Amino acid sequence: QVRLVQSGAEVKKPGASVKVSCKASGYTFRTSAMHWVRQAPGHSLEWMGWINLFNGNSKYAQGLQGRVSITRDTSANTVYMEMSRLTYEDTAMYYCAREQGSTWHEWFDPWGQGTLVIVS
Amino acid sequence: QSVLTQPPSASGTPGQRVTISCSGSGSNIGRNIVNWYQQLPGTAPKLLIYTDSQRPSGVPDRFSGSKSGTSASLAISGLQSEDEADYYCATWDDSLNGWVFGGGTKLTVL
Numbered sequence: 001q002v003r004l005v006q007s008g009a010e011v012k013k014p015g016a017s018v019k020v021s022c023k024a025s026g027y028t029f030r031t032s033a034m035h036w037v038r039q040a041p042g043h044s045l046e047w048m049g050w051i052n053l054f055n056g057n058s059k060y061a062q063g064l065q066g067r068v069s070i071t072r073d074t075s076a077n078t079v080y081m082e083m084s085r086l087t088y089e090d091t092a093m094y095y096c097a098r099e100q101g102s103t104w105h106e107w108f109d110p111w112g113q114g115t116l117v118i119v120s
Numbered sequence: 121q122s123v124l125t126q127p128p129s130a131s132g133t134p135g136q137r138v139t140i141s142c143s144g145s146g147s148n149i150g151r152n153i154v155n156w157y158q159q160l161p162g163t164a165p166k167l168l169i170y171t172d173s174q175r176p177s178g179v180p181d182r183f184s185g186s187k188s189g190t191s192a193s194l195a196i197s198g199l200q201s202e203d204e205a206d207y208y209c210a211t212w213d214d215s216l217n218g219w220v221f222g223g224g225t226k227l228t229v230l
Contacts, residue, residue, distance in 0.1 A: 046221070101171070104152065107171070112164065
């Protein structure tokens with residue numbers, strides 16, 4: 001079955017960068033897109049951006065533009081999310097989620113187990 | 121402040137029917153499909169309803185979704201204790217050019 005496995009928790013200092021990985025299995029990697037969503041403690045979900053796994057094109061949420069980079073390694077079936085210039089407000093659980101559906105009818109399924117990033 | 125507005129909490133007794141609303145605008149729900157996600161305590165979100173009203177395989181038919189104009193709703197009938205979770209609506213926003221989520225509704229089964 002389709003499975004997304006993320007890298008382990010990270011503790012970073014303010015101003016540092018973090019890179020989280022998401023390894024996919026159970027489907028043909030390049031046939032879909034991958035999204036990243038984060039959730040600060042006690043808060044709702046915030047969409048961060050996505051990457052087209054076929055051509056590597058990525059797009060980011062307006063508020064995170066310039067600080068987030070989403071890349072992929074097709075040989076390793078892995079997607080990476082890197083965030084720079086971390087602040088305390090970036091402390092959150094970070095999730096990758098596979099996009100399914102068709103144009104204008106997409107949804108996220110499944111989701112990775114989450115990676116906790118603590119900025120302290 | 122989330123772009124999509126959900127009630128912060130909802131509750132019901134076992135067997136009851138509860139409804140969770142999700143209010144948006146013409147740039148999001150009014151023009152795009154709505155998905156719903158269930159997040160059990162301490163776990164990742166899970167797809168519950170997609171494309172307004174479709175249920176993925178494995179999701180009980182006690183869960184149903186609907187949409188009208190700029191609002192969407194999630195209904196849960198025959199409430200069970202295992203339905204206690206946070207529920208989020210999500211859709212694409214044409215103005216923001218990105219996905220937006222509701223603030224989430226915490227469902228308590230009394």
